[in-house]
């Protein structure tokens with residue numbers, strides 16, 4: 001299977017942040033509508049403020065881009081518009097199933113409470129799905145640097161909207177500076193409500209965080225988890241519990257948690273029998289598509305075409321959606337990725 005054809009093949013993205021997926025032109029429009037000052041109204045001149053370039057040296061450099069535009073996103077019209085556009089951008093890249101995530105607590109204000117943020121996102125997604133023919137579900141993120149009470153509120157919100165567009169909860173933010181322990185009660189609640197859990201862990205911090213996410217927080221999937229490769233016992237744990245890793249190669253290279261695509265542990269994890277998937281993380285800020293990530297996974301990280309096809313199938317299997325949606329997506333993936341592989345063989 002030729003990576004040049006990945007654009008036209010159906011794809012699945014399990015790890016894409018809504019707030020990291022906004023087009024530069026949209027950020028400009030939202031800033032203008034909200035009365036925020038801008039250094040320029042030209043998309044070309046604005047892009048370096050919103051997207052990372054080759055000069056990105058760390059997670060701090062990466063996050064700087066979010067600080068630039070985050071206030072533009074805190075309004076009902078902004079949230080609904082970006083939720084609709086993420087559907088359009090996914091469809092244009094032949095992503096057939098997308099789980100997008102964001103932290104309602106970060107976009108909420110006194111006048112725009114968390115519940116309204118979620119309502120607006122779901123409204124945008126419903127509109128986008130209908131218009132662009134793509135299946136999109138929402139994951140609500142609890143955030144490490146926010147209060148444990150806000151995480152509990154987030155889980156309660158997820159419970160209210162489960163089956164109505166929301167499919168799970170996540171835990172995001174700086175894992176080096178903000179330990180997870182204060183947020184354990186929120187994730188115990190998620191388990192009690194039987195809400196699927198994914199946790200950002202083992203991205204910048206070590207494999208112990210992956211163990212914590214599985215054993216203490218009930219994670220079924222791990223965001224990144226690339227440092228698992230350093231600890232054989234954590235690899236055993238991932239296999240034993242059949243945990244899926246949501247790998248995002250370009251994001252890891254840009255934030256320098258992986259030195260390069262070639263040094264990225266994706267291939268070693270796949271060879272070790274870990275269930276890996278390939279995802280985009282923040283395609284707006286990284287200035288990439290999921291097609292680009294699939295190509296990098298094969299051309300630079302070293303996955304074989306067969307491993308890439310297995311990763312796409314795994315993404316369909318590990319989706320948090322209901323079984324009938326999963327079966328439909330799985331059929332599309334199998335028909336396109338596996339029959340074409342047989343043809344190529």
Ligand SMILES: [Zn+2]
Nearest residue numbers: 017200223281
């Ligand atoms: Zn992420």
